[in-house]
Amino acid sequence: MFQDAENPRIYLNIGLQSINEKRVSLLKLSRPTREQMLPDALGNLPGVGSHRNKSGHAGLQASGGLLAIIKRMNIFEALRTSHETQRGLADALIKTSGDSKDRDVLFKELRTELAAHAAAEERFFYVPLIAHDMTQEPSRHGIAEHHEMDELVEKLEKTDASSPAWIAVAKELHHKIFHHLKDEEQGIFQLAGKVLTEAEKLSLAKDYEGEFVSQRLKD
Numbered sequence: 001m002f003q004d005a006e007n008p009r010i011y012l013n014i015g016l017q018s019i020n021e022k023r024v025s026l027l028k029l030s031r032p033t034r035e036q037m038l039p040d041a042l043g044n045l046p047g048v049g050s051h052r053n054k055s056g057h058a059g060l061q062a063s064g065g066l067l068a069i070i071k072r073m074n075i076f077e078a079l080r081t082s083h084e085t086q087r088g089l090a091d092a093l094i095k096t097s098g099d100s101k102d103r104d105v106l107f108k109e110l111r112t113e114l115a116a117h118a119a120a121e122e123r124f125f126y127v128p129l130i131a132h133d134m135t136q137e138p139s140r141h142g143i144a145e146h147h148e149m150d151e152l153v154e155k156l157e158k159t160d161a162s163s164p165a166w167i168a169v170a171k172e173l174h175h176k177i178f179h180h181l182k183d184e185e186q187g188i189f190q191l192a193g194k195v196l197t198e199a200e201k202l203s204l205a206k207d208y209e210g211e212f213v214s215q216r217l218k219d
């Protein structure tokens with residue numbers, strides 16, 4: 001699929017997590033990539049590890065192409081990449097059962113992903129948009145929804161993972177995530193497209209990517 005590196009939009013559709021894995025590992029080449037250390041629960045998800053080389057390790061042979069793609073991304077493409085990861089993780093999470101390793105791994109991964117994304121998105125998407133009348137209110141709404149998701153994550157942390165209550169809250173979180181992402185992609189993205197300049201769309205993507213990676217590396 002890296003043959004499609006010249007077309008970022010095709011690349012963005014390759015599936016769950018691939019770009020996230022690469023963009024983190026590109027900045028952390030001296031350490032094993034998260035793909036290499038992935039437990040089965042993540043390794044079996046569609047898209048994860050789809051670029052492993054013949055030795056079974058996540059190859060960075062195409063990292064130059066990926067960097068070029070990231071450099072050309074605008075803020076909407078960067079955010080959509082993160083959104084696809086969240087959707088994939090949330091879908092997988094609600095298919096787990098009981099107090100299993102898969103449930104634990106997927107929950108922690110989704111929690112980390114949501115936190116890194118929300119922090120980076122608020123700083124390099126919502127804050128600049130609050131400056132414009134057209135996008136002030138939807139930005140406030142988006143940030144409020146991030147808080148609602150945070151609260152559901154905290155509720156899951158405090159709930160016994162083997163209880164029926166846990167999966168009920170997980171489904172609530174799944175619903176909230178999908179609602180929020182649809183709101184963003186079909187609402188504020190369109191308005192932001194009108195108020196941000198083309199240069200801002202590109203520079204915010206770089207800022208978002210940098211912040212996202214530094215948030216993920218806090219783990």
Ligand SMILES: [Fe+2]
Nearest residue numbers: 121142180184
């Ligand atoms: Fe968001």
